[in-house]
Amino acid sequence: MATYQLNVNGQRKEVTVDPSTPLLWVLREDLKMTGTKYGCGVSACGACTVHVAGVATRSCVVPISLIGERPVVTIEAIGEDPIGRAVQNAWVEKDVVQCGYCQSGQIMSAVALLKHTPKPTDTNIEESMGGNLCRCATYVRIREAIKSAAEQSK
């Protein structure tokens, strides 16, 4: 067991856990923040995507011992960011979700894309979102919503 000081959504959090524990499970079970999801545990699906120091990160494969002081932002707080808010609004307006389980990760990846590329092309969208799995396969509307969010964020 080891104690870690974390910066999560702008707040200081302290946890005492096994150093090997992935950030995902620290968020979900120690910090009780279940918005970030477990889909595979091997970084293949993206449901666990958060931002670490501004980089979209698959929290299921990053042990808490490697996070350090880098600020972590999760789906619960991304709406406080104007691009995050635009993406969430577009997702609702375009009626993207079906079961919704993958969508926290989809949104976090989409925000990372739009922060870097405010006017993404179809190719940009396909490449950046290419590793986020949706079993319901809501991909057509995900594309539409990203383009809409890009428009709204001009």
Place this chain on the structure above:
Amino acid sequence: MPRIRATNFLISLLVLALGAWMIVSSTLGQARRSAATRAQGLAGWEQVYQVLTHPRCINCHTATSYPQQGDDRHRHISNVIRGPEGKGVPGLNCASCHQETNADSTGVPGGHNWHLAPLSMKWQDLNDRPLSSAAVCRAVTDRSKNHNLDGPGLLKHHEEEALVLWAWNPGRRPDGTMRTLPPLTHQEFVAATRRWVEAGTPCPTGR
């Protein structure tokens, strides 16, 4: 007086002779060493080539838009791609999963500045087949493509570069088993590189 002058003269002669001998023998010796070690250099290169084409190295030296993974060198999961700087794309960077060190508890390898080798350093063709020894040697020694590294620079790269060192400390797979190591130890790899560099980084002929 004449005795000292004679001694000085003799000493000067000796020094000159010694110097001449050194120059001559060095030149002759170098010629003899080059001729002898070109073969050794090529042998050293073949050993280096065995390491470079091992999955731990070649998986990130692709000609395609994607890295490979595993000993069977299959296309990397999750549709990750090279991106403009070999670091992936926004939302799906190498750093999205790969941290500064291996994550053995989750099976994701890591090292400092994890990224793909540039296309100038591709060691495979577009069908994911390793290039020939001659072709890889040419690529590696082409200073217009290899970040302007000369022989000593290449040696230093093999000795010290973090991502090179990673190949001998590649961490655990998600199923808990250790990743396989290149066919030489790092020490042997460096020694082979040195032999090759000392021989003037000769490349095999052919395509």
Place this chain on the structure above:
Amino acid sequence: MSASTKKATELNPGRRNFLRVSAAAAGGLLVSLWLDFPVTAQEGGPPNPTQRTYPPDAFVHIRPDGKIVIQVNRLEFGQGVQTALPMILADELDADWSQVVAELAPADDVYKDPMFGIQMVGGSGSIAHSFQQYRELGAKTRAMLVATAAGRWKVTPDQCRTELSVVYGPGGKSTRYSELARDAARKDVPASVRLKDPSQFRLVGKRVRRLDSGAKCNGSLKFGLDLDLPGMKVAVVAHPPVFGARVKSVDDKAAREVEGVREVFEIPLAKGTGVAIVADKFWPAKQARDRLKIEWDFSGVERADSSQLREQYKQTARKAGMSAVARGEAKAIDSVNARNLIVAEYEFPYLPHAPMEPLNTTIRFEGDKAEAWAGSQFQTFDQMAIAEVLGLKPDKVTFHTEMAGGGFGRRAVTDSHVQREAAVIAKRLRGTPVKLVWTREDDIRGGYYRPLHVHRVEVGIGADGMPSAWRHVIVGQSLLAGTPFAMMMKDGVDNSSVEGVSDTHYNLPNFNVSVHHPTVNVPVLWWRSVGHTHTGYVMETLIDELAARGKMDPIAYRRKLLKPEAKKLHSALELLDTRSAAWRRSLPRGHAVGIACHESFGTGVACAVDVSIKDKRPRIHRATVAVDCGLAVNPLSIESQFQAGMAFGLSQLMAHGAVTLKDGIVEQRNFDGYVPPYIGDAPVVVDVHIVPSTEAPTGCGEPPVPVISPAVVNALSKLTGKRYRTLPLVTV
């Protein structure tokens, strides 16, 4: 009353209709509507005289604050039912939609599917079976509110009207529903009620956005896996690597050393035995499981092997099986000249459902009662199974229906194996709630797959290019044998293997369909659209091949071959033709069109795809799909279902889109070995067109799936000249 309204309000003889009304403790009106339908359509006879007491579970709760909480009688797992069913009720109720809140109802008799008599979701039946039910709920509630207002104002109900949760009376009078609710609770329930004419619908037929979107976009919506209870423990189970094997010995020393591990013990499974680990949290439980050293007893356990099964099935398919259809002359096919004969063998692998949210169940056992939480497609069965394991009567198990992250059939299991595992563990932990989690590896390797199938089809081609004879043998495990649904099998034929072929709407003379159902030690289950996943593929690729040989347009060929009675397919094809003609005729070089049509679960679907080959894979630039599903309750939801459902269907074509077994062991582990469609694999653009209709609504959950794979390979065949009869599509 118009004819359609009259039909809508008539109740069949043999059904009883109870409406129970009470005042809720917190105020407001609680309405329960229970429809006692016979389990099968054939049952008739006198109503069941047993008195039933109804739980306080409600369908509609009109709260004093104006919120209208509507209970949804089936699981929401992406298909949109938690919006569509409340829409239907709210429309008849004339409720203010902005005040409507949907909840997933717990397990109870009151919430049983009117057609099947169990609480369930599946068969694309949510709207089809509960449309009438929810309309009546809404209409009767409205009637009682109006009667209450009319009583207060001393006017007749006919002098009142309703709109947006308000009753209006003559002389400018008005009262909100929330103000009427308490008194309405004392009113008599009307025996019959007039339903709206469709022209009066305010919500039904409109593009209404989902109610659950916001919460699913900000991380606040809790799925089953997100549940957290005070004192809760987390459990994982080590399952045998071969189905049905048993634990011989366990070395758990290293496992117990993981900090946070509480218990390690052997448990019985639906087949065989496993080892359960209980810990404070998921990560220690998983780590401990990884450290278990288990020796398995494989004696007497069949070790299924996919390659062997395929070869065996191909041999078996050369003989006639149990007859499903025998029309015309059985031997006609034998006298067809070889150059007018197509002989086609198709192979389909085991498919995992792999819903995004791994399976999980939480149970707290208190000795004399229990509480369970799960995203279940089969609440009735699951509640019974948990009760059985715990030694309780089912009504002592409070079963909460959680929102689920996908299902596709995986959460509808008649043996309730996941719930049973959880119950066994909960029993041992009596008093402590325990959440059983299946990891993704458990899910991919845990069985209950779409069964492996082989088809062998012989088609004789007449002089006119139409089929002259058709002999079709299907080989695949039965889904129903050994389950409570086994009684639906007729003469040994499991319809779920032959549906889509045996009931084809194509006019096929000398049509002979038979089936073999081998017994194999691999648990199998219905996978979104069930038999149509493979039968639709076979039919639509063969029909396309026939059209190509006859040098006929694939749409025209189908329209000619379909029976005139196939109204929905005809209307879908016609609409498809109109809406896609322009782009079909102007494709760039290297692109081809693929056509397919199929009817399943009462809904007719036709689609056209624009495909090219990129990086040795099919690239689907565009899909146009036309659908006839009767009355379209929520066209926005239907559009979503088709855009996404078709992309889901492409799971069958993915290069690594199968589960294979070697010597009894599943070869895949996770999404690295079984790879479903990602965004680049899906169509870029999908336009959906709904045939206008006032017929009874039919489902849209499964119908998108069967058409897409054959449509895509039909296009590929045009580009490559090859026929694609083995799935998944490893090479193009």
